[in-house]
Amino acid sequence: xxxxxxxxxxxxxxxxxxxxxxxxxxxxxxxxxxxxxxxxxxxxxxxxxxxxxxxxxxxxxxxxxxxxxxxxxxxxxxxxxxxxxxxxxxxxxxxxxxxxxxxxxxxxxxxxxxxxxxxxxxxxxxxxxxxxxxxxxxxxxxxxxxxxxxxxxxxxxxxxxxxxxxxxxxxxxxxxxxxxxxxxxxxxxxxxxxx
Numbered sequence: 001x002x003x004x005x006x007x008x009x010x011x012x013x014x015x016x017x018x019x020x021x022x023x024x025x026x027x028x029x030x031x032x033x034x035x036x037x038x039x040x041x042x043x044x045x046x047x048x049x050x051x052x053x054x055x056x057x058x059x060x061x062x063x064x065x066x067x068x069x070x071x072x073x074x075x076x077x078x079x080x081x082x083x084x085x086x087x088x089x090x091x092x093x094x095x096x097x098x099x100x101x102x103x104x105x106x107x108x109x110x111x112x113x114x115x116x117x118x119x120x121x122x123x124x125x126x127x128x129x130x131x132x133x134x135x136x137x138x139x140x141x142x143x144x145x146x147x148x149x150x151x152x153x154x155x156x157x158x159x160x161x162x163x164x165x166x167x168x169x170x171x172x173x174x175x176x177x178x179x180x181x182x183x184x185x186x187x188x189x190x191x192x193x194x195x
Contacts, residue, residue: 011076012069019066026063029076034059036077037084043148044088044141046129054087074158081151081159085141124189131181139174146171 006014006028017025037058041051061083062076069076132140138160145156146167153171157164182189 012071015062015066015069015076016071018063019069029062030059033062033077033080037080040081040084040149041088043144044085045091050088050091054084054091057087058083075155078155078158081145081149081155082161085145085159089137089141120189127182127185127189128178131178134181135174135177139170139177142167142170143174143178147175 006017006022006024009017009025009028011029011032014025014029018029034055038051038055041054041058042048045051045054058080062080132143135143141160142156145151145159146153151159153164153167156167156171160167160170162170
C-alpha cells in the first residue's frame with residue numbers, strides 16, 4: 001500500500017499492518033503517537049530525559065503487543081495513555097526520597113519575551129506541579145488527564161479502568177485538593193483579586 005494511503009488509516013489499522021510486517025505503518029504510528037506520549041509523560045514527570053525514556057518504553061511495549069492487538073476493543077491512544085501513566089508512576093515511586101541538586105537542573109529553554117513574565121509563569125507552573133504532587137495518585141492522574149491533557153471523562157475512565165462516575169469524583173476531589181493547596185498563594189503567584 002502506498003505511504004500516502006497509509007497515513008489515512010486509523011491507529012488500529014496501522015498497528016495491525018505493522019504486526020503483519022509493514023515497517024511503514026510503524027513509522028507513521030511513531031510519528032503520530034510519540035509526541036502525544038512524550039507530552040503526557042513530561043506532564044507527569046516534569047523531566048525531559050525521563051519522559052523520553054518513558055516514551056521509548058511505551059512504544060516498545062506497543063510494538064511487542066502488536067501481534068496480539070484485538071482491533072476495536074480499545075483505542076491505541078487509550079492503551080498508550082494507560083501504559084505511559086503506569087511507567088511514569090513507577091518512576092515517581094522510585095525517585096521519591098531522592099533529592100536533586102538544583103545546580104544540576106538545566107535552565108529551561110523559553111522563547112517568550114519578558115523575564116518577569118517567564119519567572120511568574122514558571123512560579124505558577126511549579127506551584128501547580130507541587131500542588132498536583134500533593135494529591136493522591138489516582139486524583140492526580142484524573143486531573144492531569146482531564147484538565148491538562150483535555151481528555152473526556154469516558155476516555156479517562158477507560159484509561160484508568162474505572163467508571164465515568166468514579167472519574168468525575170476523582171476530578172472533583174482533585175480540584176478541591178488543588179484549591180486547598182493553593183489557597184493563600186494568590187499574591188505570591190502574582191494574582192490580584194480581580195484575576
